[in-house]
Amino acid sequence: MFRFIARRLLETIPVLFIIVTATFFMVRFVPGGPFDSEKATTPEIRANLEAYYGLNLPLHQQYTNYLKAIVQGDLGRSTKYASRTVNEIIADKLPASLQLGGLSLLIALVLGLSAGVIAAVKRNTKIDYIASSFAMVGICVPTFVLGPLLVLVFAIHLGWFSASGWYSWDDRILPSLTLGIVYAAGIARLTRGGMLEVLNLDYIRTARAKGASEARIIFRHALRGGLLPVVSYLGPAIAGILTGSFVIETIFQIPGLGREFVNSAFNRDYTLVLGTVILYAVLIISLNLIVDVVQVWLNPKLKFE
């Protein structure tokens, strides 16, 4: 296990390096720069700005300077808000996004697992059909349709929640639900499929023959095997939740990093774009690593692959 983790960690170094390099040069080579929007700047001001951000240096030097800085955890200064560093902006905006993502994942797991297990245990009954149809609806109604619809019904007509904002705990419910439901649906389908496959295996019959209670069979014996497809789905699901929050944060006007990222791309805020891409890459890669470790722990066969 230790060697597995060490190998995967080592692998992420070149991957991150490629991401940083690719994004860095993509951002530098695109037409349009951070200082040509809005007011026309005089050449002198422009030169000063470029000197301030080190953009007047030769490209390779900018690149090595940037690499040196990020190794020390310094993501530089925002080119849009000169007074703020990217680290500050991230520290300011990330918590809301993480909360949204965490809650959504929690909702997805709780809803999805329970629906999937119930559907599998009660397979081919009305309960199964209802759960499976809900899962299909969850998969086919995209977040940017579901979100506004939920707002329309629960905020505007029923007045239970506010339509936007991120102040009280009530404000967390609609956004996390919207973002979580798609993945709840996916998890429910995978859990149902995985459980159905496992419930037919010999070791379950053995457990049954030995007189284990139905609850014990499901939770103690079947779930561990039945969860395997769900765990491998969690990696893509986490990436999806993180990027899906761009839209959710826009719909519900949440002051999170997702919305900041999209805006920074529009503003061509070089350093902020780079910083957020790196941060998202690190987040997604490390969460995937955790998922992989859990997967190996659940299914020891994978260790010898």
Add this chain to the structure above:
Amino acid sequence: MLSPEKLPSAEVLPAQLDQGVSPWLNAWHRLRRNHLAVFGGIVLIALSLLCVIGPWFSPYGYEQTDLYNTFSPPSASHWLGTDQLGRDLLTRLLFGGRISLMVGLVATFVALTIGVIYGAVSGFFGGKLDRVMMRVVDILYALPFTIFVILLMVFFGRNILLLFVAIGAVEWLTMARIVRGQIMSIKRMEFIEAARSLGLGTPRIIFRHMIPNILGPIIVYTTLTIPGVMLLEAFLSFLGLGVQPPMSSWGVLIKDGAERMEEYPWLLIFPGTIFSLTLFSLNFLGDGLRDALDVRSAKD
């Protein structure tokens, strides 16, 4: 629910069995028995026809504004109402459908091409090359690809061709895995050996002899890729990065509708429903094809 056509199964099948039924015909019979898949297929055909032909019969142009008739609710003259500029929503929905469906098809084609070639090469050559290529796929799976698509769209202008390529370049990974697995499973079979001993070149063996034999899984996953692709297009359009006004796509219409849903809910509800219905149909058809072609699922 639509009533499925009457099946000839009982009377016709035995007679056909005498002549032998091709696997494709067999699959077709199985597919026709799956009501949801048939429903999905019919909806898709109807929607595509409507989107292609419909606009010609509309008295309105998709960018024709009518400032005396803004935000009019559904009525006899505007069946689905009008938007903030008095444009007819039905016409825009059909025009938008053309774009959305086209993105779905073209970008899926890009994904299909990359995925099949990549997967086939990896599976066919095996060994070290295969390990490296599949490791790359694993790593790409774990990357925030949507972020790169967003960056591409912002930086290089919101060009619809770029949109096709960018989306296609993201969605090929699953196809590559499927094709690789399938190629591995048939590459030791006798007919491949026969082809090799006839002196055929590798590309010819892969494309003439192997790919046709794994068409089933490829078709199934193509059908299941289209909804993912359409979702990504709508996602980008919703962020203002996809299709640009005055052109419309379902994503653009949903975005516009969501901004004004408080007073004019139909602007959100109609495009949202049509879009979801399309995704439903594609998923049902894909699931039905998977069962009919008896493709072992890699997902559920």
